[in-house]
Amino acid sequence: MDEKITIAHVSDLHVRGEGYSEELKRSVIEFLNEVMPDVLVITGDITDNGYYFEYEWAKEVIDQMPARHKLVVPGNHDARNAGYLIFEEIFGTRHPVLKVGNIKILGIDSSEPDVDDGHIGRLAYDLVRREFKHEENTIKVIALHHHLIPVPGTGRERNIPVDCGDFLRVICEVGVNIALCGHKHVPWIWRLNDMLILNAGTAMTMRVKARTAPSFNLIEVFSDRRVRITRVDVRTRKSEVIYEGRLASVSL
Ligand SMILES: [Fe+2]
Numbered sequence: 001m002d003e004k005i006t007i008a009h010v011s012d013l014h015v016r017g018e019g020y021s022e023e024l025k026r027s028v029i030e031f032l033n034e035v036m037p038d039v040l041v042i043t044g045d046i047t048d049n050g051y052y053f054e055y056e057w058a059k060e061v062i063d064q065m066p067a068r069h070k071l072v073v074p075g076n077h078d079a080r081n082a083g084y085l086i087f088e089e090i091f092g093t094r095h096p097v098l099k100v101g102n103i104k105i106l107g108i109d110s111s112e113p114d115v116d117d118g119h120i121g122r123l124a125y126d127l128v129r130r131e132f133k134h135e136e137n138t139i140k141v142i143a144l145h146h147h148l149i150p151v152p153g154t155g156r157e158r159n160i161p162v163d164c165g166d167f168l169r170v171i172c173e174v175g176v177n178i179a180l181c182g183h184k185h186v187p188w189i190w191r192l193n194d195m196l197i198l199n200a201g202t203a204m205t206m207r208v209k210a211r212t213a214p215s216f217n218l219i220e221v222f223s224d225r226r227v228r229i230t231r232v233d234v235r236t237r238k239s240e241v242i243y244e245g246r247l248a249s250v251s252l
Contacts, residue, residue, distance in 0.1 A: 005101050007141070008037040008067060009217040011182030011200035012207075014077065015058040017048030019205040024214055025061060027234050028203050032066050035218065039100055040067030043182035043200060044075025044111070044145030050083020059090055061204075071098045071107050075145035075183060076118070076159070079111035095124065097131060099138075103221060106131050108144040110161050118146030118161030118183075125170045132174040139221055139247055142171055143180040148197050151184045153209055159183065171195065177247040178219065178227075187215050187231055187242075194248035196229070203234055225249065 010028065014020050032040070042062065047054035055078075062070065074087045074094055087094060094109035106128065110118040132140050148164055150157045161167060171179060172193050179197045186209055187201040201208065201215040208214060213233040220228045229243040 003223045005039065005103055005221045006035060006037045007039045007041055007103075007105075007219040007221070008032055008035065009041050009043065009180050009198065009200050009219060010065070010203045011043040011145075011216070012045040012075065012185055012202035013042070013058060013061060013204045014045055014048045014202065014207065015054065015061050015204070017054075017205065019207040021204060021206060024204045024206075024234050027237060028216065029064050029066070031232060031234075031237060037067045037218070038069065039098065039103075039105065040065055040070045041105060041143050041180055042070070042072045043143050043180050044073050045077045045182065046072065046075070047078050047083060050078050050080035050086065052086045055083065055086045055090055069098055069100055071096050071105055071143060073107040073143055073145055074109050074111050076111045076116045079113045082113060084109070084111065084113060095127060102137060102223075103139045103141060104131065104135060105141040105143060108142060110144040110146040117159050118144075118164070120144070120161050120163055120167045122163075125167065128170050128176075129174055132176065137249070139178075139225065140174065140176045141178045141180065142176050145181065146183050147181045147199055148179055149190050149192065151186045151188045151199055153212070154184045154186050168192070175248070185209065186212060187217070189229065189243055196227075196243065198229065221247070
């Protein structure tokens, strides 16, 4: 059997915020217990308003989510009320790096305090170049809260990072294979140049658009660079393969 690494990509938990559901939380945890992912990536909005007590609730939930490794980045809701300071207290850094097998995941904080818009900033471009240049056989994954390309069914575009074009150029230049995002509570996948841009829905709330389902993504990466991406409907526990292909290899 092929060796593989499984990444669970979960987003927008808004623990105990409006529309949050303990039942959905339990369903996510049960599903993850069955899959036992190697890595759990959470792309932000773990809290609703960034208060320290909300962080304690969120931490409790994240601790119950099984995975061998965890990487969390903050969202715009987490940066509210100086919540980014509490985020650093709990998770250590807003720009985490994780290497598991031949996969390297870099987390980027795209939030700004008390602003819903995304902003990545030029310092983070250097970080991306530093972490991903000269990594020829590595599968490169970036994780941030804000969506990098508009998502269908989300109305008039808002909140996309103000410097998104420049950031997209940087991550394409260094050969990022997969970008993981959240924020709009709508799951979607785009393929841009050789990169997959994967948006996760909201996993634990009913703050969804129309009758779309709360959901999260599973990404299975095989040793021959094949990838299979599955979307899991948290309410019904039904999963659907949304992408299968091979990740590009870019040498710099
Ligand atoms: Fe958000």
